[in-house]
Amino acid sequence: MPDQTTMITAIRTYLLSLQDRICAAIEAEENGSVFKEDLWERPGGGGGCTRVLENGDVFEQAGVNFSQVSGEQLPASATAARAELSGRDFKALGISLVIHPRNPYVPTSHANVRFFIASKDGEDPVWWFGGGYDLTPFYPFMDDVIHWHQTASDACREFGNDVYPRYKQWCDDYFFLQHRNETRGVGGLFFDDLNDWGFERSFAFMQAIGDSYLQAYLPIVQRRKQMKYGDRERAFQLYRRGRYVEFNLVYDRGTLFGLQSGGRTESILMSLPPVVNWRYNWQPEAGSVEAELGDYLKPRDWLGLGTG
Numbered sequence: 001m002p003d004q005t006t007m008i009t010a011i012r013t014y015l016l017s018l019q020d021r022i023c024a025a026i027e028a029e030e031n032g033s034v035f036k037e038d039l040w041e042r043p044g045g046g047g048g049c050t051r052v053l054e055n056g057d058v059f060e061q062a063g064v065n066f067s068q069v070s071g072e073q074l075p076a077s078a079t080a081a082r083a084e085l086s087g088r089d090f091k092a093l094g095i096s097l098v099i100h101p102r103n104p105y106v107p108t109s110h111a112n113v114r115f116f117i118a119s120k121d122g123e124d125p126v127w128w129f130g131g132g133y134d135l136t137p138f139y140p141f142m143d144d145v146i147h148w149h150q151t152a153s154d155a156c157r158e159f160g161n162d163v164y165p166r167y168k169q170w171c172d173d174y175f176f177l178q179h180r181n182e183t184r185g186v187g188g189l190f191f192d193d194l195n196d197w198g199f200e201r202s203f204a205f206m207q208a209i210g211d212s213y214l215q216a217y218l219p220i221v222q223r224r225k226q227m228k229y230g231d232r233e234r235a236f237q238l239y240r241r242g243r244y245v246e247f248n249l250v251y252d253r254g255t256l257f258g259l260q261s262g263g264r265t266e267s268i269l270m271s272l273p274p275v276v277n278w279r280y281n282w283q284p285e286a287g288s289v290e291a292e293l294g295d296y297l298k299p300r301d302w303l304g305l306g307t308g
Helices: 004-028 142-159 163-174 199-224 231-250 253-260 265-271
Strands: 036-041 046-054 059-071 089-101 108-120 123-136 187-194
Touching: 004 046, 004 059, 004 089, 004 108, 004 199, 036 265, 046 265, 059 265, 089 199, 089 265, 108 199, 123 142, 123 163, 123 199, 142 163, 142 187, 142 199, 163 187, 187 199, 253 265
Parallel strands: none
Antiparallel strands: 036 046, 046 059, 059 089, 089 108, 108 123, 123 187
16 A cells, blocks of 8 residues: 555545546536636645636536645544544545536536545554535436436446445435435435555545546536526525535535534535525425426436336
8 A cells, every 4th residue: 555645645636637627627518607716724734725616607606626634633523433533633635516507407416535544653544535426406307317327337337336336325325314304316426434445446436436427417417508497497496405405504424524623614615505595384286397306306226217
């Protein structure tokens, strides 16, 4: 296994390249809107580069963040289930992005790839990779959902036939709003604590997932961004965005880790949509196109359904 400095340098180089590639691809879908870059430092150690595109014709808000932070001890959100991490200092670096399109027919998407290493004098370091991506449509199309999952499956294939089903299930379980009894969207991939393959193979897997995000998302954006919509569709989009806010503020481990570890609040909360509405005790009319979303918010084998 490489030494710690070599590991972190290689991961940092990849992540900064990934941030550049994703931002360039998002800008290419726009009509001149570009990301603004915000470089920041964290008082406890490290810093990052937050890039945000606002008020675009295609993307109402897009945030693509790189961070590399360190600290003397991991926060409670990281050590609650792993007692062996207590008393260790840590380094963490990753890319986290959330894309909120303007058109209600284009889904919101999220992706994250990250690396942690926790050290303690006299003991071997504990390290792991994590990440994944998930899709949150408002007006879902079966061919979009199948394409998303097929791309995720293809990215996992060379690492074993069991990898996509396992991490797809983990995603369904993780992005679940217990108080609503529904998934946040139609899922994708989620993995964490990955180190049993060794560093090189685990790093290669993280790269495969990071590299496949644009392949999964951009074709959907390109198919849907010109679709006509009106006030009804916009109102439903804003209502459903409320579920996204609920998940991120109540359940999301990345949000909790960032806030508990003294992370930069603006960068952490850029995942929230710029405009959102809550409506008291509202449900879409039975049989309406809006009600069809409920059929998608239940885990299923999307790749077993075919394309019909």
